[in-house]
Amino acid sequence: MSTQQLITENKEGAEIHHGADLCKQKCHELLAEFNLPKGLLPLNDLTEIGYNRTTGFLWLKQSKRYEHKFRAIGKTVAYDTELSSFAENGRIRKLSGVKSKELLMWVKINEMCIEDPSSGKVKFTSAAGLSMSFPLSAFELEEKDQK
Helix, strand or coil, X not given: CCHHHHHHHHCCCCEEEECHHHHHHHHHHHHHHCCCCXXXXXXXXXXXXXEECCCCEEEEEECCCXXXXXXXXXXXXXXXXXXXXXXXXXXXXXXXXXXXXXXXXXXXXXXXXXXXXXXXXXXXXXXXXXXXXXXXXXXXXXXXXXX
């Protein structure tokens, strides 16, 4: 099912916000609510964010594809113009629209989760089932992103 179909199915009853500043604020609030680092989705040009509390479906739209380098771990991540997922405490699953550059290829990220909060790590799983864990601190908001 496409992201657009999922959004259409989950739009009824969802909280929907528009405008870059408000969307960024709501994104940070939702990540905090799910006990995930606010810098996990460092998106600046958001045009829409929606969250259906009944189904857990979360979507974000931005004006253009964005690549971000997480300096602390040396990883580049690409965020498509539309992202969607199901979010819950400590986990974003069935994620679409996010890819990480590994060696010379882009790998689709399917899930981000904190399995054990005391570990201080967040685990990323690809659509192929491969996973890597990184320190939560690598995904804290950077100074320029806090504005």
